[in-house]
Amino acid sequence: MPPLPSPTGPTTTPGPLVRAAVADDLPTIASILEPYVTSTAVTFDEQAPDATAWRQRLADLDARGLPFLVAELDGAVVGYAYAAPWRPKAAYRYTVENTIYLAPAVQGRGVGTRLLSALLDACALAGVRQVVAVVADDPAAAGSLPLHRRLGFEVAGVLRDVGVKHGRTVSTMLLQRTLA
Numbered sequence: 001m002p003p004l005p006s007p008t009g010p011t012t013t014p015g016p017l018v019r020a021a022v023a024d025d026l027p028t029i030a031s032i033l034e035p036y037v038t039s040t041a042v043t044f045d046e047q048a049p050d051a052t053a054w055r056q057r058l059a060d061l062d063a064r065g066l067p068f069l070v071a072e073l074d075g076a077v078v079g080y081a082y083a084a085p086w087r088p089k090a091a092y093r094y095t096v097e098n099t100i101y102l103a104p105a106v107q108g109r110g111v112g113t114r115l116l117s118a119l120l121d122a123c124a125l126a127g128v129r130q131v132v133a134v135v136a137d138d139p140a141a142a143g144s145l146p147l148h149r150r151l152g153f154e155v156a157g158v159l160r161d162v163g164v165k166h167g168r169t170v171s172t173m174l175l176q177r178t179l180a
Helices: 023-039 051-064 111-125 144-150
Strands: 017-020 068-073 076-085 095-102 130-136 154-165 168-178
Touching (some): 017 111, 023 076, 023 095, 051 068, 051 076, 068 111, 076 111, 095 111, 130 144, 144 168
Parallel strands (some): 095 130
Antiparallel strands (some): 130 168
């Protein structure tokens, strides 16, 4: 897939290149997620996915026609986002859950906005109607709620104390955005 155009058309301001993830990106993607797994409750993963898990995820999403994107700055992958099925039952087939992670050094620089915007555009092209975001109540997720709200997500509910990570219970906020 070629780089995706911005939602408002081409831009002359420097920013991240957003493109489809490829197998060569997976080691960097794994390294972006790993500190979130080991040091935060942003993700409920308790062990970082290995290379096999990442290859399977990329292949599965590709087979489903769902986007898995990366953001590059100066030729280096600095973030990723993908859309995965929300639930396994067939009636949920037009609803996905988005996932987005950035390298800490690029947070607050517009990379997340560009990446999530491109993901939403790609989801719409794939026929997705609803996108759900699950945001953990963890200080490391502080930028996720404003990012999603900026892009039109609305709070759909809170699931209290649904996870236990690093010895503490963690709640999640559900956000939702209609695409079609």
